[in-house]
Amino acid sequence: MIPNQDISTRLLAWFDQYGRHDLPWQHPRTPYRVWLSEIMLQQTQVSVVTAYFQRFVDALPNLPALANARQDKVLALWSGLGYYARARNLHAAAKLCVEHHNGDLPHELAALIALPGIGRSTAGAILSQAWNTPAPILDGNVKRVLCRVFGIEGWPGTPAIEKQLWTLAESLLPDARQADWTQAQMDFGATLCTRHNPACPQCPLQMLCVAWRDGRSNALPTPKPGKTLPQRDAHMLILDDGQGRVLLQRRPPAGIWAALWSLPEHANNETAQVWFQRHIDGDFGAARALPVLIHGFSHYRLRIQPQLITVNGLRCAVGDNADLRWIHRADLHTLGLPAPVRKLLEQTQ
DNA sequence: AAACCGGGGCA
């Protein structure tokens, strides 16, 4: 196990030399200014926030001034920062503080979290920076740093990993300098342990970083899994009669591609073969597999395995073939075909 | 075009 006190000691020393010590909310560092800066920084970079912060505190220098301001004014001061729910929550929280906390921010974690717009991480940032109270934070920077230093695999948004990260963040708290510790973590993540191309050669934690040891600095943290849509497989048969015609099949009246003409389709190769031998005069063994085609729907991915076979024709014995039709390739444009089917047929002519 | 991200909201 990595000696955790080493990490905060090393990072605080790094912060003394390379950290940001002249941010506008650090001078003076009042609880109101810390709170305002943390809300502004939630989805916005420091370089953008500084000018807005200055304008905001010039107009509304303390919590009661914010509470008494008209919402129009607050939103106007926020204008350009985006995510305006933050401004509305900030304003509402200021009024609640006047009503319930004598016009101050509460000093307790639970009371802070109870205010709109303040969650556990923002509450920790306020506690540590406003009053030097030991309290962990877990913003995107800290998550990234912890995942790398401790080599944690898996997307940090999952509840199990997030819980693990909170425990780690708590274990790293130094005995003193709580405000600096919070700022050090944010600065470290923002300027050195960056998402892309972290400056590992300059890193004060290099010798104890699991990701560096394993060459996985660029692979961690594990990215959020893409919207893994459910995947379905379809085997489509491109049956060619050798005279320029292909066999189309009308789809059922309901469901995807309802009533469109498509290629004979089956869930797997076995059912495709059974259907073929019942309906088609030809040699299924002569089927040639074409490259798989992925077609994306809004709610699932269809993985199409096409198979091309030249055949003699339909079996006469099968009477019910109203839904099967030989079509000259030249006439395909007259029919409404599903886009991937049209693509397939264009590729194979 | 897609990833990003703390908090809110809802089952």
Added chain:
DNA sequence: TGCCCAGGTTT
């Protein structure tokens, strides 16, 4: 509790 979303910007 756990899961997903809204909201603008960045890559």
